Amino acid sequence: MERKYILVINPGSTSTKVAIFNGEEKVFTKNIVHPNKDIEHYNNIIHQYDYRLNVILEWLKEVNITPDLLRAVVGRGGMLRPMPAGTYLVTDAMEKDLKDAIGGEHASNLGGLLARGIAEEEGIKAYIVDPVAVDEINDIARISGMPEIQRKSQLHALNIKAVSHRYAAEHNIDLKSINLIVAHLGGGISVAPIEKGRIIDVNNANEMGPFSPERTGGLPVGDLAKMCYSGKYTINEMKMKLKGKGGLVAYLGTNDAKEVEERIKDGDEKARLIYMAMAYGVSKEIGAMSTALYGKVDAIILTGGLAHSKLLTDKIQSMTRFIAPVVLYPGEDELEALNQGVLRVLKGLEIEKIYENEVDIYD
Numbered sequence: 001m002e003r004k005y006i007l008v009i010n011p012g013s014t015s016t017k018v019a020i021f022n023g024e025e026k027v028f029t030k031n032i033v034h035p036n037k038d039i040e041h042y043n044n045i046i047h048q049y050d051y052r053l054n055v056i057l058e059w060l061k062e063v064n065i066t067p068d069l070l071r072a073v074v075g076r077g078g079m080l081r082p083m084p085a086g087t088y089l090v091t092d093a094m095e096k097d098l099k100d101a102i103g104g105e106h107a108s109n110l111g112g113l114l115a116r117g118i119a120e121e122e123g124i125k126a127y128i129v130d131p132v133a134v135d136e137i138n139d140i141a142r143i144s145g146m147p148e149i150q151r152k153s154q155l156h157a158l159n160i161k162a163v164s165h166r167y168a169a170e171h172n173i174d175l176k177s178i179n180l181i182v183a184h185l186g187g188g189i190s191v192a193p194i195e196k197g198r199i200i201d202v203n204n205a206n207e208m209g210p211f212s213p214e215r216t217g218g219l220p221v222g223d224l225a226k227m228c229y230s231g232k233y234t235i236n237e238m239k240m241k242l243k244g245k246g247g248l249v250a251y252l253g254t255n256d257a258k259e260v261e262e263r264i265k266d267g268d269e270k271a272r273l274i275y276m277a278m279a280y281g282v283s284k285e286i287g288a289m290s291t292a293l294y295g296k297v298d299a300i301i302l303t304g305g306l307a308h309s310k311l312l313t314d315k316i317q318s319m320t321r322f323i324a325p326v327v328l329y330p331g332e333d334e335l336e337a338l339n340q341g342v343l344r345v346l347k348g349l350e351i352e353k354i355y356e357n358e359v360d361i362y363d
């Protein structure tokens with residue numbers, strides 16, 4: 001039996017997206033939704049490993065793909081140590097860091113672990129590609145203003161890299177000869193200046209920049225410090241307010257931009273103000289990142305689920321097109337991007353990276 005398929009796994013907080021590729025062709029795919037009742041009792045992401053492994057194996061049976069037909073398995077990774085972009089083999093050192101949630105809890109930590117779990121049984125390779133820990137930013141961008149705190153690179157690197165390559169290919173131009181600003185507008189928001197293919201700065205989708213459907217982004221620090229010490233909230237409650245229950249959720253009780261747009265259509269002025277404030281924040285971040293490129297910007301790319309929203313993208317375009325033309329690549333195809341990363345390695349176009357050779361294990 002020929003081993004020809006690549007199994008792709010993208011674990012999100014409430015779903016696991018899976019696909020089987022034969023070369024470039026997506027043969028099967030499914031968004032396996034995890035109802036809250038199935039996952040709410042797990043105290044941390046890593047404890048969901050067996051549950052998610054079983055649903056993936058069940059799905060493989062459904063589509064009649066036995067693991068002995070797999071050539072490689074790739075998962076979306078992971079809040080690892082700061083690392084260069086690329087396709088990485090899942091090694092013991094990486095597995096340990098994913099299990100220890102070395103960079104924090106994130107559903108994508110399961111990506112590399114699930115990939116390895118399935119691959120090991122078959123004696124084939126497991127990979128991750130362009131994880132959220134990709135760090136290519138300039139040292140000057142790390143300085144926060146408080147020596148105890150460094151600005152970190154945590155971002156939607158997989159989609160940001162994929163749309164940058166897509167823009168270059170569609171314009172028949174070498175990515176290494178242009179500068180872009182990519183704004184990934186999803187549940188979290190990453191705005192990154194890309195200089196000749198390298199991500200030289202980013203807001204950090206978890207902690208800074210504009211507010212997003214579920215996150216506060218950067219906040220006035222004095223008021224935040226007061227709230228933390230008010231005695232009204234536990235540390236976990238504060239963390240949830242910042243990430244998960246911030247942004248649109250906090251103001252409007254939903255993370256669903258489509259629902260917000262319906263309310264705006266029905267004349268809800270508060271919903272309009274908050275929604276436009278999100279667009280305003282994204283536009284200001286794009287403006288800030290244009291200075292990181294000394295104003296030399298070939299295009300601004302808006303991508304992610306929110307880039308489907310005309311209301312939002314019209315506002316952002318009207319505020320930022322003085323910088324560069326704005327291009328819309330709504331949605332994301334992270335499954336495709338993961339498959340492409342593995343294909344580049346299997347075709348010998350790129351060398352697989354080894355985590356422990358690329359990161360500082362002892363920092």
Ligand SMILES: Nc1ncnc2c1ncn2[C@@H]1O[C@H](COP(=O)(O)OP(=O)(O)OP(=O)(O)O)[C@@H](O)[C@H]1O
Nearest residue numbers: 185186187188213255256257258304305306308309
């Ligand atoms: N057609 C649409 N019009 C308006 N908003 C949309 C549309 N489609 C999706 N969205 C909104 O996009 C947001 C989710 O984006 P996306 O699916 O990229 O996020 P995610 O994958 O959950 O998180 P992340 O991108 O941070 O990993 C939601 O607020 C959703 O309502």
Ligand SMILES: CCCC(=O)O
Nearest residue numbers: 132154155156188205
């Ligand atoms: C940390 C960047 C990725 C995400 O927001 O999920």
